[in-house]
Amino acid sequence: MTNPLLEPWTGPFQLPPFPAIRDEDFGPAFEAGLAEARRNIAKIAGSAEAPTFANTIEALELAEEVLDRVSGVFYNLAGADSTPAREALQRELAPKMAAFSSEVTMNADLFARIDTLWQGQDTLTLTDEQRRVLELYRRMFVRAGAALDEAGRKRMAEVKELLAVLSTQFSQNLLADERDWFLPLEKADLEGLPGFVVTAARSAAAERGREGHVLTLSRSLIVPFLQFSSRRDLRETAWRAWVARGANGGETDNRALAAEILKLREERAKLLGYDSFAAYKLETEMAKTPGAVRDLLMRVWEPARAKAEADGAVLTGMMQGDGVNGPLEPWDWRYYSEKRRLAEHDLDEAELKPYFGLDAMIQAAFDTAHRLFGLDFKPLDLTLYHPDARAWEVTRDGRHMAVFIGDYFARGSKRSGAWCSSFRGQRKLGGDRRPVVVNVCNFAKPAAGEPALLSWDDARTLFHEFGHALHAMLSDVTYGFIAGTSVARDFVELPSQLYEHWLEVPQVLDRHARHAATGAPMPADLRDRLIAAATYDQGFATVEYIASALVDLAFHEGAAPADPMAVQAGVLEKIGMPAAIPMRHATPHFAHVFSGDGYSSGYYSYMWSEVMDADAFDAFREAGDAFDPATAKRLEEAILSAGGSREADTLYRAFRGRMPGVEPLLRGRGLVDAG
Structure with missing residues (x-):
């Protein structure tokens, strides 16, 4: 039998042939992809020709075509629709893929060619984008261990393989606990x-x-x-x-895994000459240093804790009024906060929810993208990887821009949370390749025949993830290495968090927030009360988030702790964590930090980006129109289409003319007076 993952994809938009793909196809497809990639890498590294940008960097960009294609399908399915076979293969692949990555980035001949280009770049005729790509390739190789001696490279490869195995196990343990x-x-x-x-x-x-x-x-x-x-x-x-x-004992307990992951990360950083993993990780981010991260978090922590403690006192009084004695507990906060929201803002989730139908909010996100960037969305009648997933063609002025897939409902085979990913990224090298982007959420699925209704927070999540999708779909660069969301971690959340602001724009709510049963628009007084309460309970939300970010930083800032749970407890005690508010993500289920390196020592990045998103939306306010065409065009050209073609602060200054302070964030969260 032929393997559909290895055959040409000739269907609509060259999408993966999902109905034909079987779990048993993935293993052979990965083997074929790895074999092809190794042949191509060996050819580049062993070339007798002098290195040029074309025969080295551009050749590397195209060297892993089959592997990238297979990986794009497998890892998206492993996260959104896991099966026992996919979980087993994920465990098998973790060390193999890490070993292959090390083979490439520690290939001495390959690195020598890249370094030769880097050292002689002033003699080359390179575009600004090519200079940036060359810089990032060399930096990636150096930070992966290419400049280490042979013993160092060998140990670095071992560390990466171990980390890949442990991170995969952490994720699967968490999924098992959530599913069971x-x-x-x-x-x-x-x-x-x-x-x-x-x-x-x-x-x-x-x-x-x-x-x-x-x-x-x-x-x-x-x-x-x-x-x-x-x-x-x-x-x-x-x-x-x-x-x-992740902390229930037995085979799915993640606490020992977390300690081992932190120990290996510290070793990885020390091999490269850094004092700590945080110093290594933050060097290439906007923040640059752990001190800069801590400064931002603590500037927000103090007003947030004060607000949360004041709110907690009110909720305690309400609880005692119900005849419940003793302190306010974590399982009481949301219950009494909901009662208080109803009393103070006349907002009832049950009254609000019918106005936030899933289909209506999808259309609201699409309509906003049309008004800002001229994008149109046409439903596609396709069979995808799960019956709940659906797709749209994205066009602008008749030109195909992307395929967008939405997979919105929770199920046992899907890991928790919400995320944006791609089956295929954008690039122009080798032909204009347009992206296939997917948003995955975990909204409650309705009973058959009933409409899917979202909470206000769910609707914000939908807009957030669609902001990431726009970053990928509007990407307009030559090299896939810097396309779309391939930017600094503390910059990648800017487009997503910025897009959330449009959900609160009255024109968007008036047009799309319509009652699921009657079709009537949301009453103006309800809309105004909703917007007025936008900062309600932000003390709680900010405290639970910053606590997690500070614990993440503490894990990676010094020597790896033998007992991460003790470090967690120590951080919470030191900052005076309110007893009734838990961390948003405690260590055993902190997937952002332990299910891979993505947000390790980087969970702060949501807040770093929020400093910019609050200021960025002010640009539209200053223009007097949330859909101001000139501001939207500048946003697309400076940020959304630019990918990682320049440093993040350079991109932001191109849009705004300056870097922002923390004040718009504090105002946006209601932690200081709006005046």
């Missing part, structure tokens, strides 16, 4: 829950082949349960299960 836990709910256990939560619990039971209702650890179900359930005992049970993910 559920709490059956009897009729009496549904007390206080609005209809949309009851419906979601019934759907969760049906997915597990059970009658009645169950509570799962899907964020889109457990958070509203904690908001609305009048059963304090069940809220405690649910909350404890949620925060215990």
Whole structure:
């Protein structure tokens, strides 16, 4: 039988032939892709010709075509629709792919060619983009260990393989804990829950082949349960299960894995001559140093904690008014905060939710992109990797720009959270290749025949991930190495967080926030109350986030801790963490930090980007129009289409003319007076 992953993809937009792909196709396809890549790398490294940008850098850009194509399919499916076979292959591939990466980046002959180009770049006729790509390739090789001696390169390769194995295991342990836990709910256990939560619990039971209702650890179900359930005992049970993910003992416990990962990261940094992994990781980010990260986080921490403590006192009073004595607990906060929001802002989640239908919010995101950037979205009738996934062709003035895939509902085979990824990235080298971009979310799936309704936070998540998608879809560079979201980690969240602002624009809500049953627009007074409450409970949200970011920094700033949980406890005690607010991500389920190196020593980056996104949206306010064409064009040209073609601060200055201070962020979170 032929392998569909290795055959030419001749279907619409050269998408992967999902219906034809079987799990058993992936292993042979990876072997073929690795073999081809090794042949191509050997040819480049062993060439008798003097190195040129074309025969070295551009050849490297195209050397792993088959491997990239297969990886794009497999890793997207492994995250969004896991199976036992895919999990087993993921474990098998982790050390193999890490070893291959080390083979390439520590190939002495290949590095010598790149270094020769780098040293002689002033004698070459290079475009600005080519200079940038050359700089980044050399930097990648050096930071991977290419300049180490033979013993150092050997140990670095071993460390990377071990890290790949441990990170994969961390992810799979977390998925197993999230997939396996559920709490059956009897009729009496549904007390206080609005209809949309009851419906979601019934759907969760049906997915597990059970009658009645169950509570799962899907964020889109457990958070509203904690908001609305009048059963304090069940809220405690649910909350404890949620925060215990990865720390339940047995085979899926992640605490020892976290310690081993941190130890290996420290060794990796020391091999390269850095004092700590944080120093190594932050060198190429906008922040540059751990000190700069800590300074930003602590400037926001103090007003955030003060706000959270004041809010906690109010919620404690409400709880005591209900006859519940003792301190406010973490499983009480969301419940009483929801009651307070109703009392102070006359906002009821059950009243709001019908105005945020999933399809309506998708159209709101599309319409906003059309008004800002002239993009059009046409539904595609395609069979994708899961029945819940759907696709659109993205065009501008009739020109094909991208294929966008949305996969929005939670399921047991999908890891938690929300993310943006690509099956194929953009580039012009070797022909104009347009991207295939996917947004993956975990919204509660409705019962058959009922509309999918989002919370306000869900709608923000949808806009956030679509901002990432725009960064990928509007990319307009020659080299895939710097395309789309291939930017500094503390810059990559700028487009996504900036896009969230348009959800609060009155014209967007007036046009798209319509009642799922009646089609009536959201009443103006409800819309105004919603916008007025946009900063509600930001003390809680900011405190839970910054605590996680500070713990991440502490893990990587000095010697690797033998007991990460003790470090976590020490950090929380030192900063005076309010007892009723948990970290957003405790160590055993901190996937951002331990399921790969992406956000390790970099969880702060959401806030670093938020400093810019708050200021960036001010540019539209200053223009007097949230859809100002000139400002939108400048945003696209300076940031969204530019990828990593220049340093992040240079890109931002090209858009805004300067770098921002922290004040717009504090105002945006309601932590200082708006005046």
